[in-house]
Structures are given as structure tokens and as C-alpha cells.
Amino acid sequence: MTANDLTLEDLGWRACFSEQLSADESARCHPVRVMAVHRGKIAVSGAGSQGFVAPHIPGADPTDDHPTVGDWLLVDGATEAPVRVLRRMNLFKRRAPGDPKREQMIAANVDTLFIVASCNQDFSVARLERYLVLTREVGVSPIIVLTKADLADDPQSFAAAARALEPGLRIEIVNARDPTDVARLGSWCGPGQTVALLGSSGVGKSTLVNSLRGSDDLATQAIRARDATGKHTTTVREMHRLAGGGWLLDTPGMRELQLADAAAGISEVFDDFVLAAESCRFSDCAHDREPGCAVRAALDDGSLTAERFDRWRKLTAEEAAKNARPGSRRR
Numbered sequence: 001m002t003a004n005d006l007t008l009e010d011l012g013w014r015a016c017f018s019e020q021l022s023a024d025e026s027a028r029c030h031p032v033r034v035m036a037v038h039r040g041k042i043a044v045s046g047a048g049s050q051g052f053v054a055p056h057i058p059g060a061d062p063t064d065d066h067p068t069v070g071d072w073l074l075v076d077g078a079t080e081a082p083v084r085v086l087r088r089m090n091l092f093k094r095r096a097p098g099d100p101k102r103e104q105m106i107a108a109n110v111d112t113l114f115i116v117a118s119c120n121q122d123f124s125v126a127r128l129e130r131y132l133v134l135t136r137e138v139g140v141s142p143i144i145v146l147t148k149a150d151l152a153d154d155p156q157s158f159a160a161a162a163r164a165l166e167p168g169l170r171i172e173i174v175n176a177r178d179p180t181d182v183a184r185l186g187s188w189c190g191p192g193q194t195v196a197l198l199g200s201s202g203v204g205k206s207t208l209v210n211s212l213r214g215s216d217d218l219a220t221q222a223i224r225a226r227d228a229t230g231k232h233t234t235t236v237r238e239m240h241r242l243a244g245g246g247w248l249l250d251t252p253g254m255r256e257l258q259l260a261d262a263a264a265g266i267s268e269v270f271d272d273f274v275l276a277a278e279s280c281r282f283s284d285c286a287h288d289r290e291p292g293c294a295v296r297a298a299l300d301d302g303s304l305t306a307e308r309f310d311r312w313r314k315l316t317a318e319e320a321a322k323n324a325r326p327g328s329r330r331r
């Protein structure tokens with residue numbers, strides 16, 4: 001381990017984690033946050049020190065109990081061996097490429113997810129809605145960030161389209177290249193806060209990150225420290241310190257994230273449709289031409305819109321297909 005000048009609060013520690021420690025654990029162990037996970041080692045930062053610990057926890061369940069980036073890990077004070085992963089505030093996971101029955105953990109304990117889209121022809125309400133479904137599923141709070149405002153004639157029209165998705169949805173319109181503009185995201189990036197970004201290629205995620213981090217380049221943030229065997233090692237961080245004191249969680253998996261197991265999220269984003277469907281005469285109503293279809297009735301009287309109906313049907317059909325034959329799902 002080598003020294004750092006961080007406190008647990010700087011790293012995102014809070015009451016919901018400290019409450020989980022027994023008296024014995026408080027005496028014997030100390031918490032560290034997982035900065036990066038590699039095959040043979042886990043990079044961690046704790047109060048006043050950083051380094052590497054072994055990736056395996058004796059007796060842990062192979063799926064959920066192993067550490068992922070953003071996790072809080074208890075480490076034995078004497079041996080530096082990992083003891084257990086603390087219960088997470090939330091967890092991003094996806095179906096493992098090549099093995100859809102297995103889930104792969106991507107990131108844990110994220111406070112805010114920036115859903116990034118640009119004010120141009122790439123903007124898609126349907127795509128934003130998918131990301132919102134995902135945030136509901138994971139239980140993280142979403143902020144829509146609309147980039148390239150400086151290149152658009154009417155950026156407010158994009159914001160209006162996004163706002164129509166969900167009442168009260170938080171939306172920020174920025175020029176991602178302008179640090180003054182991006183500073184408006186600062187309230188979510190303060191000390192101890194963890195953020196992550198999601199959005200299609202080219203929307204300006206890296207540009208935003210560079211503006212949030214100040215000038216230095218993402219690739220240069222490495223961790224150099226001694227591992228448990230005393231050997232010097234270096235690794236690339238997956239948690240990046242932001243200028244405001246917060247943390248950006250950026251892993252390759254986060255960038256590739258897809259809608260996984262989103263059924264619960266879909267019903268939350270489309271709760272009005274779910275509610276209407278409960279009044280259909282037939283419980284297996286396809287909302288097509290069935291008599292007594294309450295969804296059709298709501299579409300006819302204008303209380304539900306045809307656009308959202310199409311998206312709801314598409315997402316639920318995809319979800320059903322995925323569950324029926326997971327092996328054939330395209331990556």
C-alpha cells in the first residue's frame with residue numbers, strides 16, 4: 001500500500017455502509033473502495049492509503065459477492081486479505097457476452113447516472129426511454145444531459161421531447177466542450193459523489209468527462225503501488241477523480257451496457273399503460289382488436305399516446321423474446 005490524502009467520506013463512504021459493520025469487524029477490518037478490477041488483483045483506495053488486494057474472497061458466492069468497481073470491501077487489518085463486500089446501494093450488471101445465462105457485474109454504488117444524448121439528428125426519444133428503463137431497474141437517479149447545444153438551432157425542442165418522457169425528469173443542455181457550461185453538472189459531482197455516463201458513440205461522453213475532470217487526460221490516471229506480495233504494480237483506474245471532488249466510474253462494461261432484464265423498469269416507465277392493461281377484459285389481451293381492451297380505449301380517447309404505445313409494445317415484446325430464448329439473443 002502507498003499513501004493517499006483521502007478520507008473515507010472523500011471516497012463516498014456513508015452511513016448505509018458503516019451500519020453494516022459488526023463491532024468485531026470495526027475492530028479488526030477497514031473498508032476500502034474498489035478502484036479497478038483485474039484478473040489477478042483489485043486496486044483499492046482507503047482512508048490514507050491505496051494499493052492492491054487479492055481478487056478472491058474465501059467462501060464468497062461466485063456471482064454477486066465478488067467485488068466490482070465502486071464496491072466497498074472490508075479488508076483484514078493484519079493480513080490485507082479481503083473479507084467481504086458490503087451491501088450495495090445499487091449494481092449495474094449485464095448478461096455475459098457469449099453466455100446469456102450468466103450475469104456480469106459492471107459497477108456498484110453509483111449516485112447519479114448522466115444519460116447523454118446530443119441535440120442533432122442522432123437524438124432518439126426511444127433510446128432515452130430505454131436508458132431510463134435501465135436506471136429504474138438499477139435504482140440510480142438519472143440526469144439527461146443534452147450535448148452539442150452550441151450546434152443546434154433550437155436545443156430547447158430536444159429538451160421538450162425528453163421532458164415529455166417523464167414528469168420531473170432533470171434535463172441539462174450543454175456545450176460539452178465548454179467547462180463553464182459543464183459546471184452546471186457540478187452539483188452531482190461534489191466530494192464523495194459517484195457518477196457514471198451512458199450514451200451512444202459520438203454524443204460527447206469523453207468530451208464531458210474531460211471538462212468535468214479539468215485538463216488532464218483520462219488515460220494518464222494510473223495507480224502505482226505495492227501489492228500484497230510487495231511487488232510494485234501499475235494499473236489503470238476505472239474510478240476517476242473529478243475536479244469537484246467526486247468520482248466518475250468509467251469501465252469498458254459501462255460503455256457497452258445494454259438493456260438487461262429490464263421488465264421491472266419497463267413497467268415503471270410505462271406504469272400508465274400497465275395500469276390501463278389491468279382493465280382489459282382478457283388478462284392476455286394483446287391490445288390489438290380484442291373486445292373490451294382498455295388500452296385501445298385510452299388511445300382512442302387520447303389519454304395515452306400512440307407513440308408511447310408503440311415503444312411500450314416494442315420493449316415488452318423484446319423482453320419477452322429475450323426471456324423465451326436467451327441463447328439466441330444477438331449481442
Ligand SMILES: Nc1nc2c(ncn2[C@@H]2O[C@H](COP(=O)(O)OP(=O)(O)OP(=O)(O)O)[C@@H](O)[C@H]2O)c(=O)[nH]1
Pocket residue numbers: 147148149150151174175176177199200201202203204205206207208
Ligand atoms: N460543438 C460541440 N462539439 C461536441 C460537443 N460534445 C462533443 N463534441 C464533439 O463531438 C465529437 C465526439 O465527442 P466524444 O466526446 O468523443 O464522444 P463520445 O460519446 O465519447 O464517443 P465514444 O468515445 O465513441 O463513445 C468530438 O469531436 C467532440 O469534440 C458539444 O457539446 N459541442
Ligand SMILES: [Zn+2]
Pocket residue numbers: 277280281285286287288290292293294295296
Ligand atoms: Zn387490451
